[in-house]
Amino acid sequence: MLTKEQAADIFGRIRRFSSAEEVEAIFTGSRFALTRFANNTIHQNVEEENSIVSIRTNFGGRTARATANQFDDNSLRRAVTASENLARVQAPDPDFLPMPDSREAHGGTGETPVAPSSRFFEQTAAITPSDRAEVVKSIVSVAGKHKLTTAGIYSNLESGEGIFNSRGLANWHRQTLAEISITMLAGDSSGWQKLNSPDVRNLDPARLAETAARKAVESAHPREIAPGKYTVILEPAAVLDIVGFMFWDFGGVSILDQRSFLNDRIGTKLFGENINICDDAQHPLQSGSPFDGEGMRRRRVQLVESGVVKRVVYARGTARKMKNSEYAAKVGPIEPTGHGFPLPNEMGEMPMNVVFEAAGKTQSVEQMIASTERGVLVTRLWYIREVDPYEKIVTGMTRDGTFLVENGKVQCGLRNFRFNESLISMLSNVDAMSVPVRAAGEESFDMVVPAMKVREFNFTEATKF
C-alpha cells in the first residue's frame, strides 16, 4: 500500500511536471476487504487495493483539480495538464486564498497534527479471508441456534491519506477500521446490530449476533398500532442516523448560501437545555484524520451548548468570506477550524467528528424502558430524507426491531412506522440520554451519540410488516 515516502516521491514528480504557481496533491491509498453473508452463507467476498492522487493547481485566484490512480509519468503529466487546463480558463476568484504553509495549517510551531495512536492496529490490518469466514461461521451458528436466517458483513480496511503542497505542507495519516453488521431474520420479524472500530478487538461478533437474534425473536408476530405522537426510545444507531441530517448546516458556507436551518438562529436556544454537541477529531471514540482537505489541523469546536447553537465550522476561505459578509455579526466566532473539504468545492465544510455530550445523570436503555408508561423502542431508522430544510423535518422508517413499551416493559414487536419529525422539535423533547457511545448506521457518518428517550415523536403512517 502507498506509503508517505512513496507519496512524497510522486509529489516531487508532480511539481516538476507543473507550471502552476502552486500545486497540492491529496493521496488516498487503501486495502479493503469485505465478506458478505446472507441466507446463512457467504455469497459475496471481495478485496480491493487502490491508490489515488488528486492534484490541485493554482494560477492567481483560479484553481481546479484532476485525479488519477496510475502513477507513471505519463498519467501524472496528463492529470497535471487536466488540472491546469481546468484552472486557466476560469475567471479569478477575488476571495481566493493561497495554499497554507505548515505554520498556518498546524498553528504554533507548525508541527504536523497527529491522531491518537489508537487509530492504526496491526490486528485489524492483518485480518484474512479465512479469519472473516470463521467469524461469519460463528454468526451463522447463532442464527442456527435461534432458528433464524442471518445476513450481514464483516469488513476490514487499512488506509493511508496525506496532503502535500508546494508551500512545504506534508501531512500523513494511517488508519484501520473493522466493521460488523448483522441482521437476523425470522418469519415476520428481524433484528439488527452494527459496530465498527479501528481496533478489531473492540468488536464482539457473538454478542452482536445474540443481540440481533434476541430482537428478531422478541419482535415476532408484530402488532399494528395506530400512528401518532409517541414517546420513543431511540437506540444510539437510530439517533445517529436521524441527527446526521442536520450537520451539513453547521458549516459557514451553508450560512453564506442561506440554505441552513441555522439561518438567523445562531446564538438562539434551538434545542433543549440538555443538548450539548461538539466536533472533536481527537475524541478517543472518534476516527479519521486530524487534518482537513487543505491540511489544516482539525480543532475542537463546541457547536451547541445547553441547547444554544454557539457557532459553525469553517474552512479557511469560508472564514474569510464570512468575516466580510452581512452575517458576520450574528454567527458567533469566525475562524478557520480545520473542517474544509478538498478545494475547489461548493459545499465548504462540515463537522465530521460529532460528539454528543451527556448532561447530568445518564440512563441506560433498560432504565429508559423501565420509566416509560407507553412508548416505542426503536432499534434502527431507515431511508431518511429531508422534507423541510428550515424546520428540519425529516421522514423515514423504523426497521429491524420496533417494540411496544408499556408499564415499564417491552411488551411485543410492532409493525414499522413512517415518521415525519422536526429535528428541532426532537432535540427539544429529549427526556433522557444514555452514556454516549461510538455508533454506526447506514444514513450518516459515524458519531459518538447516546440513546435518547424523546417525547411526542411523530409517527404518521404504519407499513405492512
Added chain:
Amino acid sequence: MKAAGQLALDAASARGVTYADARVVSIRNRSLTTKNGRVGHASESESLGIGVRVIAEGAWGFAASADLSRAAVEATAARAVGIARASARVKKEDVRLAPEPAAVAEWTTPYKVDPFTTSVEQNLDLLLKVDAEMRAVAGVTLAETGMNFQREESWFLSSEGARIHQTKYSTGAGCTAYAFAGSEIQKRSYPNSFGGQWQNRGYELIEEMKLVENARRVAEEAVALHQAEQCPEGRATIILDSSQLSLQIHESIGHPIELDRVLGMEANFAGTSFLTLEKLGNLRYASDLVNVVADARQEHGPGLGTFAYDDEGVAAQSTPIITNGRFTGYLSSRETAHAIGAARSGGTLRAEGWNRLPMIRMTNVSILPGERPLSLKELIAATDDGIYMQTNKSWSIDDKRYNFQFGCEIAWEIKHGKLARMLKNPSYSGITTEFWNSMDAICSRDEWMLWGTPNCGKGQPQQVVGTGHGASPARFRNIRVGSAYS
C-alpha cells in the same frame, strides 16, 4: 487492457477455478459546477484497474487492483481464488449459473458530439449564463448549476470464452434556484432534481435541454412558492409529472423486482422485497393501464441503463415487468436466474467500476406510454378536482418497498379542468400496490421522457450507478397527500 484480462483468466484457471471472469475498466470523468456566478468546482478524473471474479470450490471470490503489471494481475487473480476458497467454508450449496452463450462483441454508445471534445470554456460559459438567468430574479438567494460527462471503456473476458469491448458515454446537466425568506427555504430545479437530466448520450443532450431558456422561469417559481398556499392534507386525485413518476417507478417497482433482494441477499442493507416468488404471474400489481418493462436495449432509448452487454456478458434484453397490471418479471443475474429455475439471466448485472463486484441493478425500468393519444393538457382538462405535482424534492420507502412518501418541489391545484393556485410543500404517500392500482390515466408517447437517475445506491460496499426510467404524466385517484407536514 484486454491482455491484462487474459492474464487474469489464465492465472485463475491455473488455480483450479470452475469459472472466472475479468473486467478491465477505464473511466474518465469531467465535473463542473457554478454557484452564484462563480465556478463551484472544476475537476477531471481517470481511474483504471481490473476486477477478477471467480468460482472455486463452489463459492465466489472477487479481487481488484489498480496495478495492471503482470505480477500484480496474477496476484490479484490468486487473491480472488483464495477468497473464494474461504467463502466455501460457509456455504450450503455450490453456486450455479444459468447458461449464457459466450459473446464476442464490440459496442459504443451512439453519440453525435463526444463531450470530451467540447472545451471547458464552452461548458462553463453555458453554466454561467444559466446561473446569471436565475440570479436575475429578485428573491433568489442561491443559484447552482452543474454539468458532468463520463466515458467508461471496458473489456469483459470470461473463462467461457466471452470477449466484449464496450465504451459507454453518459452526460448530465441541470440547475437549481433557492429562495430563503422568513422561515422557509424553497427551491426549483430544471429539468429535474438530482443534477438535472442524465442520459447515455454525447454533448447533444446538453444542447437540447434549453437550460438558459428555462432558468429564469424556475427561479421565479422558487420565489413565488413563498406566497403559495400549503398543500392540503387529506385524500386527493393527483397527477404526477413524468420526472416524479420516474422516481416513483424507481423506488416502488425498480427496487422490489431485484431478484437478489427477493432472495434475501440484500437483507442487511438495502432490504428485501414484498414481491416474493409466488407472486410472479399472480399479483395484481397495478391497474390494467400499467405496462412496465426493464429494457437495456438501445432501441428503448439512451438511458443510463442502456448497454449492449451487462457486466457478466449477458446481452441487453427487454423484460416485461408489469403487463396490463399483472406482475410478470424480475431483474435477474445468471446466479439468481438459476436459483428460481429461469432459463436465462435477464442481463442486469452491473458494477460501479473495476473495483466493485457486479450486482443486479435496474436497467431502464419504464412505464410504457398510454396507447390512446392524451396530452398533459388534455389530462388536466379531464380532471375536475386534483393536484398536479412536479419535480422530486424528497423520497423515502420502507425496506420491503411497501410504504412510500414523496415530496415535490411545486404543485398546482386543478379545478374544473384547469390549473388553479400554486401549492407549496406538496407531498403524497401510500402503499405500493394500492397506489399503482389507483392509476386511471397515463399520457401518450408525446409526453414520454426517458429520465436518468444518476445516484442509485446499493450493495456493501455501496455502489452508486445510474438507472433509466421512462414515464409519461399519469393520474392517480384517492391518494393521501400532505402527510409530510401533518
